[in-house]
Amino acid sequence: MSTPIISIVSKKRAGKTTLIQKLIPELKSRGLKVGTIKHDTHGFDIDHEGKDTWKHKQAGAESVLISSPWKISLIKDVEKEKSLDQIVEKYFSDVDIVLTEGYKNAGKPQVEVFRSDAHKTPLYAKGEKNPLIALMSDVPIDLDVPRFDINDIKSLADLIQKLIIINF
Numbered sequence: 436m437s438t439p440i441i442s443i444v445s446k447k448r449a450g451k452t453t454l455i456q457k458l459i460p461e462l463k464s465r466g467l468k469v470g471t472i473k474h475d476t477h478g479f480d481i482d483h484e485g486k487d488t489w490k491h492k493q494a495g496a497e498s499v500l501i502s503s504p505w506k507i508s509l510i511k512d513v514e515k516e517k518s519l520d521q522i523v524e525k526y527f528s529d530v531d532i533v534l535t536e537g538y539k540n541a542g543k544p545q546v547e548v549f550r551s552d553a554h555k556t557p558l559y560a561k562g563e564k565n566p567l568i569a570l571m572s573d574v575p576i577d578l579d580v581p582r583f584d585i586n587d588i589k590s591l592a593d594l595i596q597k598l599i600i601i602n603f
Contacts, residue, residue, distance in 0.1 A: 438470075438523050439599050441568075442535040445548040446558055450585065451536050454548050454571060461592040462532065470530035472522060474537030482510055519543065532599060544568045544598065549576065550585065569594055 443451045443458075455471060462469050482489045482499070488510065491499045498511040517525075519541040527533050535543070539558070545565070549557040549572040559565050561578050569591060570582040583590045 440533045440543045442538045442543045442545045449548045449553045457588045467531040470527040470533045472535045
């Protein structure tokens with residue numbers, strides 16, 4: 436059985452990270468192990484110049500892993516971007532659900548975050564074919580999916596938990 440994936444999506448600066456920060460403890464309080472993946476289309480660098488892992492990478496290592504009693508971090512070169520399913524299968528088999536920030540085009544169930552003070556219109560429009568399962572918004576908008584107040588994390592968690600039971 437594959438690990439359920441829910442993507443939190445929006446236009447820029449609408450509150451994806453904030454929603455995920457609130458949703459994680461709510462899902463954990465229900466006994467779920469939660470993993471997250473942040474999609475960065477511009478690339479990123481988590482290693483810092485002068486650190487041992489940086490020196491290993493600069494020396495030519497394709498993969499560098501740092502391990503402690505509490506966490507592991509892997510820096511690995513890839514020839515091309517891995518699919519969301521490949522990443523989840525390889526690194527997230529020990530969680531009950533994966534929340535992603537981004538991955539609008541991965542075809543996974545999505546929750547859109549919309550704040551009226553950040554944008555005039557949501558990412559999606561009513562009647563449009565998309566994988567949207569819910570809308571978190573500060574104003575009433577009908578996109579033919581359940582809509583919850585942007586702060587109603589419990590109702591969103593209820594919906595996600597129901598979807599996990601039904602579909603996965």
